[in-house]
Amino acid sequence: MIKEAGISIYLFLFKLFFAFFSLFPLKNKTVFLSSFGDNAYFLAKELAQSENHQIIFINQTRCKIDFSTIPTKNKKIYAFETLNILDTFLSIYHLATSKYVFVDNYAGVLSVIRFRKQVKCVQLWHAAGAIKKFGWSDPETGARSERAKYRFQQVYDRFQYIPVGSQQMADIFAESFHVDQSHFIYTGVPQTDFYFDASAKSRGLARVKHTYPVIEGKKVVLYAPTFRKDALHKMDLHLNVAEVIEKLGEDYVLLIRLHPSVQESAQLPDHPRVLLASGYPHISELLIASDILITDYSSIPVEFSLLRKKMIFFTYDSEDYGRTQGLWAENSLYFPGPIAKTTDQVIGHILDPEIDYEKIDRFKDHWNTYSTGQSTGQLIQAIYAETDL
Numbered sequence: 001m002i003k004e005a006g007i008s009i010y011l012f013l014f015k016l017f018f019a020f021f022s023l024f025p026l027k028n029k030t031v032f033l034s035s036f037g038d039n040a041y042f043l044a045k046e047l048a049q050s051e052n053h054q055i056i057f058i059n060q061t062r063c064k065i066d067f068s069t070i071p072t073k074n075k076k077i078y079a080f081e082t083l084n085i086l087d088t089f090l091s092i093y094h095l096a097t098s099k100y101v102f103v104d105n106y107a108g109v110l111s112v113i114r115f116r117k118q119v120k121c122v123q124l125w126h127a128a129g130a131i132k133k134f135g136w137s138d139p140e141t142g143a144r145s146e147r148a149k150y151r152f153q154q155v156y157d158r159f160q161y162i163p164v165g166s167q168q169m170a171d172i173f174a175e176s177f178h179v180d181q182s183h184f185i186y187t188g189v190p191q192t193d194f195y196f197d198a199s200a201k202s203r204g205l206a207r208v209k210h211t212y213p214v215i216e217g218k219k220v221v222l223y224a225p226t227f228r229k230d231a232l233h234k235m236d237l238h239l240n241v242a243e244v245i246e247k248l249g250e251d252y253v254l255l256i257r258l259h260p261s262v263q264e265s266a267q268l269p270d271h272p273r274v275l276l277a278s279g280y281p282h283i284s285e286l287l288i289a290s291d292i293l294i295t296d297y298s299s300i301p302v303e304f305s306l307l308r309k310k311m312i313f314f315t316y317d318s319e320d321y322g323r324t325q326g327l328w329a330e331n332s333l334y335f336p337g338p339i340a341k342t343t344d345q346v347i348g349h350i351l352d353p354e355i356d357y358e359k360i361d362r363f364k365d366h367w368n369t370y371s372t373g374q375s376t377g378q379l380i381q382a383i384y385a386e387t388d389l
Contacts, residue, residue, distance in 0.1 A: 004147060012112070014109050014112060018095065022097075022116065024093075028054075029055070029097075030044075030053065030055050030100040031056045031058060032044060032055070032104075033058045033080065033101065033102065034060065036065075038065065038282070038284070039189065039190045040104060040124060041067065042193060042376050043124070043379065045376075046377065047380070048074075051072065051074060054074045054076070055072065056078070057078065058091040061079075062260040064279065064280075065281050065282075078090055096113075098119070100120050100122070100383065101115065101120070101121045102122045104123075105125075106135075106152075108155060111150075111151040115158065121161070122162070124163065125162065125163075127302070128191070128299060128302040128371065129302030130328060131301075131327060131335075132297045132321075132325050133325060135177050135178075137172075137176045137326060138325065139323065140325075159183060163184075163187045164185070165189040165375070166366060166368065186369075186370045187370060187382055188371035188374070189371050190379060192306065193371075193373055193374070195284070204282065204285035205285070208285050208288070209289070212277070212289075214275070219292070220252075220291050221252055221254050221292045221293075222292070223241075223256050223257070223294040224259075224286075224294070224295045224300055226296055226298040227259040228325075229324060237256070238317070239314060241254065242271070243347070244346065244347055245273055250273075256276050257277045257280070259298070287300070291309060292311075293310070294313075296314055297321060297327060301336065301363070305367070306368060309355075310337065312339075312349045313335045313340065316342070333362070333366050336356075337356070
């Protein structure tokens with residue numbers, strides 16, 4: 001009750017400031033409100049080619065992308081919903097005066113504002129696919145207060161356009177956001193363009209090796225578990241990292257990357273071949289550098305499948321997770337690799353050289369139907385078609 005009251009007060013103040021700034025004229029500029037930032041990064045790099053178009057980055061705390069590297073002087077970067085009150089204040093101004101607004105997650109502030117009819121609001125979702133449920137499909141949404149439920153739908157109703165890489169993802173969004181098919185544009189997902197660009201992949205691999213030189217000449221195993229609702233502040237890894245690194249031997253390095261929502265992990269063994277990579281900004285570059293991916297209910301395999309490498313799914317808590325978070329399905333179109341329930345099973349699958357490429361390719365084509373290397377350009381053409389960038 002206290003939390004809900006605090007949210008209501010904040011949103012009321014946000015609404016007042018937004019209404020005031022809406023008295024200012026709209027400008028031909030783009031705002032990216034980012035929790036993750038990967039898709040925004042690819043889109044902004046392309047938009048930066050126009051010197052006359054201003055780009056505004058409004059970053060929430062969890063966003064790790066360094067947008068200062070975007071090659072344009074016509075940009076501004078703000079910390080949103082932090083103790084930096086001035087940045088938040090200026091963020092509201094830009095949200096109220098921009099013709100183009102991209103968000104990549106649920107953004108509660110959208111529930112209390114009304115964009116002018118000339119504005120295009122795009123849900124540039126942070127994942128190319130979905131294994132776990134969200135929005136109205138989340139099993140716990142039904143238990144929320146009526147006020148919260150109303151707020152959720154108000155946010156979803158702001159999304160005029162939702163780019164997707166597959167019909168499967170469009171169907172999931174339709175159910176999760178309660179929106180119809182007219183909202184979807186089948187341009188593919190911008191961040192997947194990276195996997196079709198040989199030069200970008202080469203530079204990305206070089207950056208990872210520079211950051212983690214110990215991986216040179218080793219087989220790299222990336223463990224990237226998704227979040228659990230009861231472990232957002234601190235996550236205890238159920239994978240016995242010490243046992244994994246001991247049994248795999250000197251040829252292997254283990255990279256561990258937590259979901260951006262998780263603030264810290266439990267104590268990891270102090271070992272030169274165990275590296276915490278949660279702070280590395282681009283998951284795509286870590287995937288390029290990895291030989292094997294271990295994950296669970298994350299959407300990362302949708303991108304990793306484009307590399308046609310081995311995936312192992314460590315789903316030790318699938319029953320509990322399915323009850324609290326919800327899973328869309330548990331078949332090969334969601335888990336295109338061996339499933340393990342124990343650390344010993346994970347190790348066994350790592351050492352097993354067999355890879356089911358047919359299963360990976362079926363999964364890849366199912367989720368990446370429209371993500372074929374041109375997604376960024378196609379999305380820009382769809383959204384900015386009538387604009388002189």
